[in-house]
Amino acid sequence: MAANPSRLAWLDALRGIAAPAVALHHSAWTFIPAVWAEVDRRVDVGTWGVFVFFLVSGYIIPASLERRGDLRAFWAGRAFRLVPLLLAALALALLLAYAGVFETSPGLDSRPPPLVALANLTMLQELLGVPSVINVMWTLSYEMAFYLMTAGLFAVRQAHRSAPIATVLAVAAVPLGLLMPHATINGGADLVAALMGVAVILVIVVTVTANGRIRTAAAVIGGLLGLALVILGSRIGAGQGLVIAATMFAGTAVWRAEQGTLRPLWAVAALLTVIVSGVLVAREPAWAAAVLLAVGVFALAFRLRHRPFPRWLAYLGVISFSLYLLHPLLLRVVPNLLVFFLVLLVLGHVAYRFVEAPGQGLGRRLIRKTRAAGPEAARGERTHSSGGA
Secondary structure (H helix, E strand, O other): OOOOOOOOOOHHHHHHHHHHHHHHHHHHHOOOHHHHHHHHOOOHHHHHHHHHHHHHHHHHHHHHHHHHHHHHHHHHHHHHHHHHHHHHHHHHHHHHHHHHHOOOOOOHHOOOOHHHHHHOOOOHHHHHHHOOOOHHHHHHHHHOOOOOOHHHHHOOOOOHHHHHHHHHHHHHHHHHHOOOOOOOOOOOOOOOHHHHHHHHHHHHHHHHHOOOHHHHHHHHHHHHHHHHHHHHHHHHHHHHHHHHHHHHHHHHHHHHHHOOOOOOHHHHHHHHHHHHHHHHHHOOOOHHHHHHHHHHHHHHHHHHHOOOOOOOHHHHHHHHOHHHHHHHOOOOOOOOOHHHHHHHHHHHHHHHHHHHHHHHHHHHHHHHHHHHHHHHHHHHOOOOOOOOO
């Protein structure tokens, strides 16, 4: 069996397991609900999959930002990485909904259309109390909050503090979970949701277009907004929302330990704190088991990171975003579980080949042109974190 020699193949392999796991969770409930009920009451496989994604994002996103050393390039890279497929998936979902073979999230039609568009296009809908067009998009809201917090920390050269940040967030999750079991920004807070969504867009625009202290201030405000959204907007409550944020920062701590800028003991402590807090704030045992298993699998893959991984598994990781975002669209289109996965693999490959890859390529070209057009300005914008890679 061929193996992928890339030093980050282990991350692709993890994503290549996590995306099908989430797809299996939803498709099994659709096609074999009685069987899957027995599995789900022991381990929430879908939650396990998304927590693996959160750990991988925590590991790779700050590394990408610090490698570029440029907040403009970071946000441009994220936009061209996510938005093309997001737009294609939303368009397909609405088309299938119109045809009667896909159901959007309950309550979507009762909210103001401009707010629904704003929330879903910024990927913040979960934390703004707005239903998702595609239900699995809820995880993208936590990813966006993490991007905002990471950019804010980078701007003030505090990004190296990922381990204590993960620990503080995880510890805070327990009391805040008791005090705030439900979202403060909810279905009745349209004005607040709209204002916060617009505010996030503004801080990103200013971060990308401004210089110096204005850019730094915008990035910091964005980071604070990201944290506030997790605390106030998590539909699953502030406790579980903060555990998700802590999980991503714990993933960053693992990366820093690997780079030699953090003692491994601190990364281990952050991961253990996430596990303990995840168990304490869990509303059901299967959720807690999923968090524990996700950390364990991530740790195992990290331990094996220098070994080769099968190319097919790594490729599943490459197309994992397409698999993840598009699989709910097939649940009422295909007849059984086997056909579901066969069609999903083909659709994921096509979506990556004709939507994701061209979008990423366009983003890279635009970033290179921007830097070539103004090398002096680009150098002036580079800010190296004191704990950078």
